Amino acid sequence: MHIIATTPQSGLKDYTNFNKFLAESGFPYITRNRRSLEVLQQENQADGVVVWYSEGPVLYSGGEKFFFHPSMAKNRLSIYRKQGTEDPFVRACEIEDGDRLLDCTLGLGADAIVASYFTPQGAVIGLESSPAIALVVKWGMKLYDSPMIWLKEAVNRIQVINSEHYHYLSNLPDNSFDIVYFDPMFRQPLLKSQAISPLRSLANPLPLDLKAIEQACRVARKRVVIKERSEGTELERLGCSTIIGGKNRKIAFAVIRVG
Numbered sequence: 001m002h003i004i005a006t007t008p009q010s011g012l013k014d015y016t017n018f019n020k021f022l023a024e025s026g027f028p029y030i031t032r033n034r035r036s037l038e039v040l041q042q043e044n045q046a047d048g049v050v051v052w053y054s055e056g057p058v059l060y061s062g063g064e065k066f067f068f069h070p071s072m073a074k075n076r077l078s079i080y081r082k083q084g085t086e087d088p089f090v091r092a093c094e095i096e097d098g099d100r101l102l103d104c105t106l107g108l109g110a111d112a113i114v115a116s117y118f119t120p121q122g123a124v125i126g127l128e129s130s131p132a133i134a135l136v137v138k139w140g141m142k143l144y145d146s147p148m149i150w151l152k153e154a155v156n157r158i159q160v161i162n163s164e165h166y167h168y169l170s171n172l173p174d175n176s177f178d179i180v181y182f183d184p185m186f187r188q189p190l191l192k193s194q195a196i197s198p199l200r201s202l203a204n205p206l207p208l209d210l211k212a213i214e215q216a217c218r219v220a221r222k223r224v225v226i227k228e229r230s231e232g233t234e235l236e237r238l239g240c241s242t243i244i245g246g247k248n249r250k251i252a253f254a255v256i257r258v259g
Contacts, residue, residue, distance in 0.1 A: 003059070003132060004030045005050040006040060017143065018052040025050075025135050048132065056140035059132055066133070068140025070155055073113035077151065090118055092225050092253035098122045099178040104165035104216070109137055109158060111183060111227075117154040122178075125159045127168055134162035169215035180216040183227040184208050217258050224256040 005018075005027040012018060022029050027050060030040055037049045037060050048061030058067040079085050089111050095101065095118040103112045106126030116124040128134035138160035146152040161168070169180070184207060208226070216224045228251070 001047045001132060002045065003048045003050060003061075004028050004040065004044050004046045005052060005057075006030050006032050006037075007052055008032070009034060012052065012054070014054070017139070021052065021057065021135070021139055025131070050136070054143075055145070056143045057136050059136050061132075066136060068108065068137045068144070070110070070113055070144065070151060072108075072110040073117075073154075074148075074151055076110070076114055077117055077154075081150075087114055088251065088253065089114055089225075089227070092255055093179050093181065093223065095119055095179065099222075100176075101125075101179040101181060102169075102177040102219070103127065103181045103183070104169070104212070105181075105183045106137065106160060107133065107183065109141065109155075109160075111181065112158050113151075113154050115179075115181075116157045117150065120153070120157070123159070124157065125161060125177075127161050127163050127165050129162070129164040131162050134160055138162075166209060166212045166215060169212060169219055172215075172219045174218055175221040176219050178220065178222045180220040180224045181227075182208055182212075182216070182225070213256070217256060220258050223258060226254040226256075228252055228254070 003025075005022060005025070006029070007018070009032060011032070021027075028044070030044060032040075035043075037051070040046070041049055041060075048059050050057050050059050056068055058065050076087050080087055093101065093115065095115055097119050099119045099122045101112075101115045101119065101122070101124050103109070103115070103124065103126040106112060106128040109126055112124050112126045126137075128137065141155050141158055141160060144152060144155045146155075165182075213224065213226075
């Protein structure tokens with residue numbers, strides 16, 4: 001996928017972070033010169049254009065735009081803070097402060113943010129195999145700011161790594177993390193969102209491989225957790241028997257206890 005990078009029409013006051021982003025991504029920098037994104041894309045035969053804003057990068061591709069935002073995690077954590085309602089993901093993972101959690105399929109990072117909130121003394125690392133998604137989310141998280149300090153800190157703590165999860169897991173020693181988590185892309189989306197829609201076209205569509213689950217069980221000290229639609233068949237295919245969620249919820253979590 002050929003992606004170029006540019007600035008808003010108004011330019012930037014500070015190029016420091018943008019230059020770091022360019023160095024890390026390797027995306028060619030194209031000066032804007034008042035040209036539209038469509039013209040820049042056509043002239044450079046690009047599949048997408050990243051526009052760098054002070055609050056983070058936005059990827060324009062296929063008539064859609066992709067950017068980091070914590071809305072679902074923000075909603076879930078707000079409900080917990082106001083009502084004390086247990087989050088099904090937290091229940092499935094049994095997250096304790098100090099835990100190290102590896103999210104093997106980061107995407108927009110909603111679950112990683114929730115995990116980070118509950119383990120401020122631990123660590124949350126998110127793997128994303130798509131370079132475009134990984135870079136946009138990584139820098140969006142790094143630059144994220146909010147008057148809600150508890151949310152800002154949870155987002156900023158997450159470490160994003162551009163890597164295919166099987167390769168990454170295979171190179172880890174035993175018991176490297178307390179929890180290893182998978183949230184593969186659902187075949188049918190549960191909801192429509194301006195930010196989530198382009199994620200589907202950029203994300204890795206391949207189903208989970210049993211070999212990846214085996215590696216996850218070796219790496220995890222406490223448990224491996226897999227997310228799926230309640231009516232889906234992936235958990236059955238993967239041989240998972242301990243399910244949290246189910247008929248009355250849209251989402252189910254398979255739990256594999258290890259150790």
